[in-house]
Amino acid sequence: MKYELPKMEKPPSHTSISSIETAFMEYHDGSSREVFFTDSQYIVPHNMMIVSRTDLDGFITHANADFVDASSYTKEEIIGQPHFFMRHPHMPKAAFADLWTTIQTGGTWIGMVKNLRKDGGYYWVKATVTTIRDKDDNIVGYHSVRRRIDRDTIKEYEERYAQMRAEENA
């Protein structure tokens, strides 16, 4: 493994969370780690615009202040990391397979994403991922902008992704 994924940090014991679960994450490049996740939702504010850019392999090259706030990591911990380090165990594999097929062929991917925070909490966003091109129109990286989604959409996708995961694990 050519990088060390940033460490998660359990919330202080006085924080009110009713469950902490663990999951063994296996990433597409063969790396793996155990993560913990809680039922604590970070509510994305209405005016938040969470932006990141990656290189062609999905390593983060830029993260704006809203990205840092939502993730609960520091900017230093995020830059240079593979974007998958924030994958939530509730995300189905098929969602990201679709993302990569779309952007590698020059398209724009729009989808709902549940991300894992450093403190084990989560947040839901609608992500729009597009290509970054040089002056000769070659794809040189990717760009993602994420906005808040409403409670009903979150509920719909919690159910849809649970169903997809069940099919993936069947």
Ligand SMILES: Cc1cc2nc3c(=O)[nH]c(=O)nc-3n(C[C@H](O)[C@H](O)[C@H](O)COP(=O)(O)O)c2cc1C
């Ligand atoms: C610009 C860009 C933004 C991405 N944003 C996220 C994200 O917010 N959360 C996430 O889990 N994966 C994100 N991904 C997808 C990851 O690169 C990766 O495909 C996904 O986490 C699944 O990784 P795995 O198959 O190694 O577990 C993004 C990819 C790109 C190119």
